[in-house]
Amino acid sequence: AALALGGVVAAPAARATVAVELQRPQLVADADLVVRVTVLDHRSAWNADNTAILTWTRLRVTEYLKGSGPVELTLRQMGGEAEGMVQYIPGDPRLAQGTDAVLFLRRGDGVTFLTAMAQSVFLIDRGVDGGAYVRRDLTGLTFARITPTRPMEVYEPPTVTVVETLDALRASVRALSGGAP
Numbered sequence: 001a002a003l004a005l006g007g008v009v010a011a012p013a014a015r016a017t018v019a020v021e022l023q024r025p026q027l028v029a030d031a032d033l034v035v036r037v038t039v040l041d042h043r044s045a046w047n048a049d050n051t052a053i054l055t056w057t058r059l060r061v062t063e064y065l066k067g068s069g070p071v072e073l074t075l076r077q078m079g080g081e082a083e084g085m086v087q088y089i090p091g092d093p094r095l096a097q098g099t100d101a102v103l104f105l106r107r108g109d110g111v112t113f114l115t116a117m118a119q120s121v122f123l124i125d126r127g128v129d130g131g132a133y134v135r136r137d138l139t140g141l142t143f144a145r146i147t148p149t150r151p152m153e154v155y156e157p158p159t160v161t162v163v164e165t166l167d168a169l170r171a172s173v174r175a176l177s178g179g180a181p
Contacts, residue, residue: 103122
């Protein structure tokens with residue numbers, strides 16, 4: 001699972017995870033599935049050799065924007081709470097029961113994984129006009145820009161959340177994945 005995060009380096013002093021910022025075309029290309037889901041529940045437990053806590057979150061798929069599959073998926077993430085111990089991975093979001101979101105996922109052996117930690121999660125909120133809007137919470141992430149001619153540059157994500165309509169996100173994902181808008 002850690003390898004699927006691609007280029008993630010822990011930065012404990014800053015209490016953040018450093019990752020390369022991905023734009024939407026890359027998020028879509030890296031994802032096997034892009035799905036709108038409702039979080040049903042989750043459970044955490046130690047892995048087989050008691051070296052890490054894992055969390056499995058059951059998701060009810062309400063819409064496939066890219067790919068296809070069952071009505072229910074299981075998301076596996078590092079970290080969680082087990083036997084009174086807590087492990088937390090900065091930048092890897094915890095999805096509360098009842099959360100409505102669009103997730104960019106990779107398929108695994110009976111489970112799915114977020115393609116790029118918090119960058120892969122678009123939370124859905126209702127506006128005062130009744131419309132559905134999406135936003136990201138990038139708390140715990142710091143971004144790195146890597147170019148061949150310059151040293152790595154580390155920068156914080158914007159503090160202002162960019163909000164767009166769910167319909168705009170849906171159309172963008174479908175266009176980028178070759179599907180109908």
